[in-house]
Amino acid sequence: MEKVFTRPHALTDVPLHYCPGCPHGIVHRLVAEVIDELGIEGSTIGVAPVGCSVFAYNYFECDMQEAAHGRAPAVATGIKRVHPDKVVFTYQGDGDLAAIGTAETVHAAARGENITTIFINNAIYGMTGGQMAPTTLLGQVTQTTPYGRDQGRNGNPIRVSEMLATLDGPSYIERVTVDTIPHIKAAKKAIKKAFENQIAGKGFSLIEVVSTCPTNWGMSPTEAFDWMRDNMLPHYPLGVYKDIDAKEEK
Amino acid sequence: MGNKVLMKGNEALAEAAIRAGCKHFFGYPITPQTEVSAYMAKKMPKIGGVFLQAESEVAAINMVYGAGGAGARVMTSSSSPGISLKQEGISYIAGADVPCVIINIVRGGPGLGGIQPAQSDYYQAVKGGGHGDYHLVVLAPSSIQEMVDLTADAFDIGDKYRCPVMIMGDGMLGQMMEPVEFKDTDTASLPEKDWATTGTDMKRKKNIINSLFIEPKDLEDLVLARQKKYDEIEANEVRYETEDIEDADIILVAYGTTARIAKTAMSKAKAKGLKVGIIRPITLWPFPYEAFEKALADGKKKTFLAVEMSMGQMVDDVKIAVNGRADVDFFGRTGGIVPTPNEILNKIEEIAGGDK
Ligand SMILES: Cc1ncc(C[n+]2csc(CCOP(=O)(O)OP(=O)(O)O)c2C)c(N)n1
Ligand code: SF4
Numbered sequence: 001m002e003k004v005f006t007r008p009h010a011l012t013d014v015p016l017h018y019c020p021g022c023p024h025g026i027v028h029r030l031v032a033e034v035i036d037e038l039g040i041e042g043s044t045i046g047v048a049p050v051g052c053s054v055f056a057y058n059y060f061e062c063d064m065q066e067a068a069h070g071r072a073p074a075v076a077t078g079i080k081r082v083h084p085d086k087v088v089f090t091y092q093g094d095g096d097l098a099a100i101g102t103a104e105t106v107h108a109a110a111r112g113e114n115i116t117t118i119f120i121n122n123a124i125y126g127m128t129g130g131q132m133a134p135t136t137l138l139g140q141v142t143q144t145t146p147y148g149r150d151q152g153r154n155g156n157p158i159r160v161s162e163m164l165a166t167l168d169g170p171s172y173i174e175r176v177t178v179d180t181i182p183h184i185k186a187a188k189k190a191i192k193k194a195f196e197n198q199i200a201g202k203g204f205s206l207i208e209v210v211s212t213c214p215t216n217w218g219m220s221p222t223e224a225f226d227w228m229r230d231n232m233l234p235h236y237p238l239g240v241y242k243d244i245d246a247k248e249e250k
Numbered sequence: 251m252g253n254k255v256l257m258k259g260n261e262a263l264a265e266a267a268i269r270a271g272c273k274h275f276f277g278y279p280i281t282p283q284t285e286v287s288a289y290m291a292k293k294m295p296k297i298g299g300v301f302l303q304a305e306s307e308v309a310a311i312n313m314v315y316g317a318g319g320a321g322a323r324v325m326t327s328s329s330s331p332g333i334s335l336k337q338e339g340i341s342y343i344a345g346a347d348v349p350c351v352i353i354n355i356v357r358g359g360p361g362l363g364g365i366q367p368a369q370s371d372y373y374q375a376v377k378g379g380g381h382g383d384y385h386l387v388v389l390a391p392s393s394i395q396e397m398v399d400l401t402a403d404a405f406d407i408g409d410k411y412r413c414p415v416m417i418m419g420d421g422m423l424g425q426m427m428e429p430v431e432f433k434d435t436d437t438a439s440l441p442e443k444d445w446a447t448t449g450t451d452m453k454r455k456k457n458i459i460n461s462l463f464i465e466p467k468d469l470e471d472l473v474l475a476r477q478k479k480y481d482e483i484e485a486n487e488v489r490y491e492t493e494d495i496e497d498a499d500i501i502l503v504a505y506g507t508t509a510r511i512a513k514t515a516m517s518k519a520k521a522k523g524l525k526v527g528i529i530r531p532i533t534l535w536p537f538p539y540e541a542f543e544k545a546l547a548d549g550k551k552k553t554f555l556a557v558e559m560s561m562g563q564m565v566d567d568v569k570i571a572v573n574g575r576a577d578v579d580f581f582g583r584t585g586g587i588v589p590t591p592n593e594i595l596n597k598i599e600e601i602a603g604g605d606k
Contacts, residue, residue, distance in 0.1 A: 042452035045320065057458050063447035065319045066460035068342050071312035074304070078316025078324070079447060081274060081300045086449045104312070107305035 008032035010041045010061045017055060021221025023211040024053055024120065026178045030188045031091070031118060032060065034195055044087040045079050047072045049101075051093035052126040052213075070101025073108035076115045087198055089116040095125045098134040098160050105164070112169035112203035116194045119160060122211040123232060130216030134158045137235055142216075157235065161208045165241035171202040173242040177210040177233070179225040202244060210236050254431050259394045260285035260424040263353065263417070264293070266401035267325050270435050272351070273299035274324040276313040278306055278332060281365045282421035283355035286327040307332040311339030311352075318348040319459035321446030323405050327353035329421075330371050331362060333379075340414055341380025345461030347445075347476070349408030351401070352386070352416045355424045358586035366586025367420035367507060372563035375416055376535045383473050385480050387415040387487065388534040390505040394428035400532070402435055407487060409440045411479050418534065420559065422507040422588065483536055490538035491530040494520075495545040498527030500601055503568050504557040505531045508589065512557045515594035524602050529554075534564070542571035553577040553601050557594055560584050 007013060011032035018024045035041050041062050048056035050069035057064035067075040072090035080088040097105050097119050108115065124142055125131040131144040135157050139148040149157075161175045172194055176187035187209060194205035210232050212224035219227060240246070257265070264286045267275070275290040287303070294301035304310035310326050317324040328336060333354045343350060356371045358364035375388045387407050391397040397419060404415040447457050463469040493513070495501055500519075504512040509530040519526045529541045545552070554572055556565035562580045569578050581597040583589045 041450070043449040045447045045449060047316070054462060057460055061450075061456055063449055063457045064459070065316060065447055066346070066458070066462055067315075068312065068338055071308070071315075071339070074309040074312035075316035075319075077302070077309075078274070078276065078313035078318070079320040080316075081302065081313070082317045082320040082322040082324075083448060103305050104309050107309065 008036045010035035012059050012061050014058060016059060018052065019215045021214045021224070022052070023122075023178050023209070026184065027118065027120060027187070027209050027211070028056070028059055030184070030191050031089070033188060034192045035060070035062065037192065038195055038199070040087050040195070040199070043085070044089065045083065047076045047079070047088070047090040049090065049092040049096040050127070051096045053091055053093060053120065054127065056091050070096050070099070071104055072096065072101065073104040073113065073115070073117065077108055077113050080113060080115050084114070087116070087195060089118065089195070091118045092120070093126065094119070094121045094123065094133045094135040098158050106167070109164045109204045109206065110167050110169045112171070114198055114201060114203050116198050117204070117206040118191065119206055119208045120211045121160070121208055121236065122213040124213045124216050126213045126216055130213070135160070137231055159236060161206070161241040164206060170204045170206060170242050171244045172197050172205040173208070174240045175208040175210060175236060175238050177228070177238060179228065208236075210238070254429040256427055256429050257394065258285060258425060258427050259397055259419065260355065261289045262394050262398050262430050263401050263419070264289035266398040266432060267351065267405070268293055268297065268299070269432050270323065270402040270405040271437065272323045272325045272405065273297065274317045274322045275300065276302050276304050276310040276317070276324070276326050277328065278304050278310050280329045280332045282357060282424050283327050283329050283353065285424065286353060307335035308338065311336040311343070314350045315339055315343050315346070315348055318343065318350040319346065319447050321443040321448050323409070325351040325353065327355070329355045329357045330359050330368070333371060333374065337374075337380040340386065341382050341384065342461050343414045344380070344384035344386070345382060346459045347412040348414070348459060349412050350414050351404045351408060352414060353419065354416060355419045355421060357421055358584065364586040365421065367422040367588055368559045368584060368586055369420060369506060369508060370560035370563065370584055371418065372534065372558070372560060375418055376537070376567070384476070385535050387413060387483060387536070388418055389415065390418045390532060390534050391423065392506050392509045392530065394423065394426065395430050396532075397423060398430045398432060402433065406437065406440060409437070409443070411483055413479070413483075418506065420507050487533060488536045488538050488540060489532035490541045491532060492541050492544065493528045495527035495529060495541070497525060497548070498545070499525045499552050500598055501545050501552060501554050502526065502528040502557055502594075503531070503554055503564070504528065505534060505564065508557050508559055511589055511591055512594055514591040515598060518591060518595045519598045522599075524598060526598060531564070537567045537571065539571045546572070546575050551576070553579055555579045555581060555597065555601060557589065558582045559588065
């Protein structure tokens, strides 16, 4: 019988440690499928963050470096400047990318560093047990905003894709999600384009994946997706925020 | 080879790095080391290398981690406040066994401090700085020629042992001009970097550069293995210079710029009939305990006088080396004040007088 569904080669054959229903696993698979389809496993170097996806270095079959919290874009920059012909990507959560690593993110983007960044926005710090993230919504209850995130007390959530799209460096920024089959397909297409851009030497690409954290949101995986659709997508609308190709076509 | 050129310390250091095969430099401007960056910015594009002005020292050291992990000979340079920011990255680099060279052209502190020469980062460089069980190999040149030679050696030591190496200079060394000669580099004997993230090419198992080991037993095993490496470094890489320690009553202990001034003080003291010698540590870690054993071998009563541009940091290691077998005294200026030979001489005479 023909096998119609197998593990992508670029995804290491080990059990992922993610909670059941956590979108991290879906996004890992999409990245691995793209690496397979582009035939770049042997020439790709990934950078894992600090956050729930810290063990990503065990999950991708390509060479990997584990970065300090927030520093993945700087680490990726170092690797890419040594191996400009190799494909370098980072995989980061919202605390990693948009709080402690904001400077590294903004400047890698501003330099137009020719790397690909996969950004998981689950509006919370998953790994440390559910504290406020820079993307936590106003009113959202977390361990460190027990009365809900308050604008005066806790500040406002950051829309990363919109913010980075104001820079001249990035070539491609799109916000996607992975709650439905069509959305997963669109997410994969975006991730693929982000890698293809790098191979074509177009510069910095970032795919923001609006995600969930069922465990720390205290919901079932399906409730979490419902909550995400009702609350996160209105604040973080899906779509392309920057695409230098589209500009060229005009 | 064989050609002497007159160069400023910071520029000679940068040139030495390039000649040692360093094609990647990541830095952030800070006085008094900016000439290193400026030199790299000028030279790197011409030799197909990379000079990148990072957004911060934090980013720069993490670029170094990436580039070093990817197999390159890589360097960053900074001064005290910037080196503080690099400590996170240095700890990760040590924990992931990534070779690299870090330059600290030390200035006065704490805080923003000043921009004049100092040695008050000794603790930070030698006793940790970042978190965890690790060491930096710390090299302390006291002339521009030595700065050049040690820069080449720093890359070799880093590659040989897969560890970060720091060169500690000060603003005086960085700004001073002296004739230097560059030696040829030979890296043939160094191990291949088969651990680096260069892409598997589908020909080998993947390489992982990482400092996370969640199982305590795994982490302990790794730290123990690294300790063995440190033991080897302590056995093989200790460097120091001694002068007239054999029958000295007073032995000066000083490194870097301070050692030069201490030597002038020593000559003056000798002219006055005092028996003075000097130990000049070249490696601050590993500390040259051996030199103290030599000095103590005759069992005679003597005093070791640590002279530093700090409130006394290396003097702790002198005490450890001496271990109660002789008197240990200290003289230092700090905040960017360079001690004069006469100040040191006064201290020597005070000690000598006390002995009478
Ligand atoms: C310097 C430093 N500060 C804090 C931490 C603790 N820490 C680990 S993961 C994390 C938050 C990660 O959240 P996020 O990036 O949103 O990823 P997620 O876990 O949600 O996937 C924090 C604060 C750390 N490891 N290092
Ligand atoms: S804590 Fe949240 S983000 Fe982390 S694995 Fe579990 S569900 Fe996923």
